[in-house]
Amino acid sequence: MTSPFSSAAPSLCGPLRQPRQMLAEQKYDNHKSIHDDAMAETLGLRAGPIEGPTHFSQFDPLLFHVFGTVWFESGCISAHYQNMVVDGESVRAFVDLPAPGATFVRVHAEKADGTPVLIGTASVGDASQHPHELPQRIAKLRAPKALVINRDLRVGQRGAAVEKIRMDFDQHMGDHYPFTLADKLQVITEPCDWYTPEGSKRSPWGRPIIPTEMISVLLGATLGEAQLGGRKPAVGLFAGQEIRLIKGPLFVGQDYELEREIIALSESARTESVWVRTKVYEMSSRTLVAEMILNGATMKASYPNYEAEAEELGLA
Secondary structure (H helix, E strand, O other), X not given: OOOOOOOOOOEEEOOOEOOOOOOOOOEEOOEEOOOOHHHHHHOOOOOOEOOHHHHHXXXXXXXXXXXXXXXXXXXXXXXXXXXXXXXXXXXEEEEEOOOOOOOEEEEEEEEOOOOEEEEEEEEOOOHHHOOOHHHHHHHXXXXXXOOOOOOOOOOOOEOOOOEEEOOOOOOOOOOOXXXXXXXXXXXXXXXXXXHOOOHHHHOOOOOOEOOHHHHHHHHHOOHHHHOOOOOOOOOEEEEEEEEEEOOOOOEOOOOEEEEEEEEEEEEOOOEXXXXXXXXXXXXXXXXXXXXXXXXXXXXXXHOOOHHHHHHHOOOO
């Protein structure tokens, strides 16, 4: 139903879902991550949060309704994460209805009590033609003046190596992602036949596709190889993320190569951020098939030497 209030855009909304926490055992740099309850509590959080891109699954049915099959071929979702969600909380996704023929919409998600979870944008076709959430935020960033954890990093710095990656149904994706695609499909908030070996045979592509939220896993599993992180030990989280399909979908069992580059550095009162663009190439043809922008924010309080090193650098 269209809202009678002129200030509110008509929108589609999905059902309330309870996304599952699957990263409690995540490890990197020989320590647990923010998704572990105990680690989260040391940083002043009530529990380990669910990973942000988990919520992308709730948008897929809505965006498919708006755009059709092309959503899985050239769709782009760009989101700024606002508030953390813990296991057991309910979340609903919203998509503004576009004008006839439009290829760009605004999206958001909120908890059952109305607490905002994320805001963002989505489109199909050439994403560069639209004012997507993360590029707009990057354009407004001020150059950081007081980096401590990330002081060795530079805009334009590229990953140390081309990373080779694939995702099979029963493939363990490493310490960063201690579960398999098959595990995820058992609990994904929005099941889809096109994700499965059997149902995908009836899809437009005749083979199983990787769910949007699991593209983040595919591209994050080898992130350590890029060596684009700051000083350690420190604990980070996703503060914003854009997944853009250029020649999609991405397929289960397909070999890909990843190239990364730092496109921005920033800071807030509590975090230091590295904004990394990852380009995804089909290995056999070297065709660019997807890109991701990730704002990886590291919590200053998690770096044991932060205050001392800030003072040494004259930043305290």
